[in-house]
Structure formats: C-alpha cells, structure tokens
Amino acid sequence: MLTGSDLLAKVKELGDISKSELVRECGYVSTKKDGSERINFTAFYEALLSAKGVNLGIDSAGRGTGKGGRKLSHTTKVQFNGNLMVGKAYTAMLDLKPGDEFEIKLGNKQIKLIPLGGEKESSTEV
Incomplete structure (x- = not known):
C-alpha cells in the first residue's frame, strides 16, 4: 500500500481512471475468506488525507478518537x-470487518482473539 508522497504521485500519475481501479492500483486491496477481492476504500482515503496533511484524530501511536x-x-x-x-x-x-471470525483462547485472566483463515499472523488481545 502506497502512503505519503508516493501515494500522491501515483494518484497524479494514474489520472482519470475509475475510483475502484485507483484504489486497487495504489495497493489498497485484500483477499476475503472466499478468495474474492475486497477494495479498501476507507483505508485508501484515510491514507490520501494523511498524505495531504489532514489529521484524522489519530496520534503517532495509532490511537484514534x-x-x-x-x-x-x-x-x-x-x-x-x-x-x-x-x-x-x-x-x-485493526481494520476488522463485519463477518471476520476469530478463535477465542483463554489464558490466565486474559482473552486472545486469533483471526481465522486470514493473513494476520499476530493475535489480537482483549
């Protein structure tokens, strides 16, 4: 996924193409569990706004408001x-979408959510 000045340059280079193709060409796609393609418009537009210097209320540690x-x-x-x-x-x-599934693992006073069938390798702790 392109970000910053690389993203802005690619958008300018691609010119007048469809929104879907623009997002795809900039790398904002993922694969669903059924193998079909998901175009991540929100992540693309957030990256585009960030590249243009617009603060979306997310600090340097990735915490939003x-x-x-x-x-x-x-x-x-x-x-x-x-x-x-x-x-x-x-x-x-965490870019979780409706329908994402997790395995629940219980530990010593903790709950771990492990994505099923996804590309995510690390677990999400709750």
Whole structure:
C-alpha cells in the first residue's frame, strides 16, 4: 500500500481512471475468506488525507478518537447480559470487518482473539 508522497504521485500519475481501479492500483486491496477481492476504500482515503496533511484524530501511536473528540479509554466492562464490548474504534484501528471470525483462547485472566483463515499472523488481545 502506497502512503505519503508516493501515494500522491501515483494518484497524479494514474489520472482519470475509475475510483475502484485507483484504489486497487495504489495497493489498497485484500483477499476475503472466499478468495474474492475486497477494495479498501476507507483505508485508501484515510491514507490520501494523511498524505495531504489532514489529521484524522489519530496520534503517532495509532490511537484514534471517538465521537466528540473523546480519547479511547482502553478499558471496558462486562455488561449485564455477560457480553464484553470492544467497540467500533478498536475494530476500525485493526481494520476488522463485519463477518471476520476469530478463535477465542483463554489464558490466565486474559482473552486472545486469533483471526481465522486470514493473513494476520499476530493475535489480537482483549
């Protein structure tokens, strides 16, 4: 995936092509579990805005802000029905999409989510 000045140069070089082809040519594609292609428009547009110097509320450590500029709390609690909420800001930071599946591994007072069938090698700890 192209970023920064390389991304801006490629967009300028490609000129007047379809949005899908532009995003694809800049490397913002991934493969779904069924083998089909997913074009990552959001990641492309975020990278493009960043390359143009627009701050999207993400600091150098990759932490974003929620609505109203609130900072992510990095804490959560078990809800009344036993569910544990992770939150959209965190799933967005990890580029998780609806339908992504994980194996749940329990450790000593910890939960690890391991992506199934994906290219991601590292586990996501919650």
